[in-house]
Amino acid sequence: MFLRNAEIFCDVALRRSFSKAAAARGMSQPAISQAIQQLEEHLGVTLIDRSQRPLQLTPSGEAYFEGCRKLFDDYRSLEDRVQNLSSKVTGRVRVASIYSVGLLQMVGYVARFEERYPDVVLQLDYLHPDEVYDRLVNDEADVGLVSFPKDGGEIECIPWIDQVMGVVVPPGHRLASLTEAPLTELDGEDFVAFTQDLRIRKETDRMLRKHKVSVSAVHHFDNVENIKRAVEIGAGISILPLPTVRREVDAGLLKAVPLAGLKWHRPLGIVKRRHKHLSTAAARFVDLLHEPSGTDDPWTKLVPATRAKAD
Template identity: 55%
Template sequence: MHLKFVELFCDVVQYRSFSKAAAAHNVSQSAASQAVNLLEKHLETKLIDRSVRPFELTPAGEVYYEGCREIVESVHSLEDRIHKLRDKVAGVVHIAAIYSVGFLQMDAYIKGFSERYRDAKVRVEYRHPEEVYQEVLDGEADLGLVSFPRDRGEIVSRPWQDQPMVLVVHPQHKFARETSISVKPLDGEPFVGFTSDLTIRKEIDRWLKKSRVSVQIVHEFDNIENIKRAIEVGTGGAILPQPTIEREVRSGSLVAIPFSDVQWLRPLGVIHKRQEHLSNATQKFIEYLLSQCPTCVGDVLPTGNEHNRKHEGSATRAVSGANPEGKSKSIEETSDAAASPSSDIGTADGEGNSRRKKRQTHLI
């Protein structure tokens, strides 16, 4: 049977979706369904039980899927060895990422990588943090992009970037025209927070407690997108990673205000299996990601005045993290700040998404 049919079948199972697998292979949904039908006809047995939603693998389908995965991985590994002999970067890099890595950020990284290596593709699946680790561990993803990365048995992590945490409010909020703000004025303010099971919520609570500040949580969500939408309708403020609100700040729907007396950071990192053979394309993508963030500090937004000239009436503010010369602070500079009594540097992770098995996939 044709290898492309086998690859398509594996992706149908991995995504639990004919339409997503079809999109990944640039074919129609009916073509994906027909490919699976041809495999079933060839094997004279059903591989997928379509009578239930979402569909399930039959016992024969389970066996066939595991075997096909091994075949596909072996073929891709062999192809990669040949590509390396020719110094060619080709193939698909499978990435599992937390939602709050940022769609715009990832689009820019993937576009730049694809322009440099035109024979390589990057497939990103946005998942809950624990699912990212599990997908990498199970070999369903070559790489994972997570916050607060850590080594876990077979999983090894590499630091990628540190993102400044900022106060985010509606443009009509009483703090919206502040160029910076200390933590104390937040005491008693209505806040939109992460759900209490997420590490980022625990870290923010710890930071606020250390500053002897207590906010009033009026809504809780397990993902940043819902938090941003709640702020946009005036529900309250929130503390979020600066790069995740760049689009809203530039459009004027939200305002980002840096803290003047603390420097809270959320680290992002790349994870992969410790002993796993990484394809040439995967290795090059890691190198590309790290090269795009040499200082490991989140990008800085335009200053409030610069933004106001572009969008009259919108109150936007620069995010701290740049020195007077306008250069991003290095990790060493950030560490120096920790020694100052007036500085509090923290890290957080754990942004979630709605805990569904279905995945949101972006293929470029």
């Protein structure tokens, strides 16, 4: 009973909320509160300061939380080693990805992984970047796929792919006939931008300022797909990772114009919780992502990485 209560406590500690932990576990809030109370009575200490909002852990609670996380990670590592004594890779891999690492890009990886490891369940969810990191910290995902990845604190990054950034315009635009364009050609253009909370927007703004280019941001979206649709209908031009517009370029819906004299890439990384055990199945998925895709794409460069260890 107390092991189960310790798991419930970890959920409350991660979310700093009884109600959010109850929703995540499919339990009632009174049942969550009762489990924490039983645990505190068993230990003889107060784990949570309930007088503050959001809830805060007491010093005893912080120590117990860190110990429990390590205990559960070690237990999952033990389960993984025992299950794989048979040499058959099994289990589940939970992947949280940003939208722009889209289905078209991932479908080949998913098909190869499922063919190679038929006894592994692969769960792939597309989310806002902040939600990807939240999933990792809350232990609701094994690995995340993000752009401009963080590497520090609780998060560890494994390099993955560099994607060439370029100008994206509708076919009738004045830049559409160019094989490449200097960034200064964008000065004064109506621009379809990412929302300001995204790292790719900050990097784009920094690059435009550096080259003294001023654009008129007429629309803002938090994902590549909406930006592409806006450019298609002539709402403005944009700067995007060129691999994300491959389908539209091939269909004649958009034109991709590389930037002249400018080496500018969007880095994609594989992120995980630092010191968290990576299961054999998850490590094999990371390994597969670093295999050549078999397509000749001048806009994508695979970044070598140390083989993912399954602890």
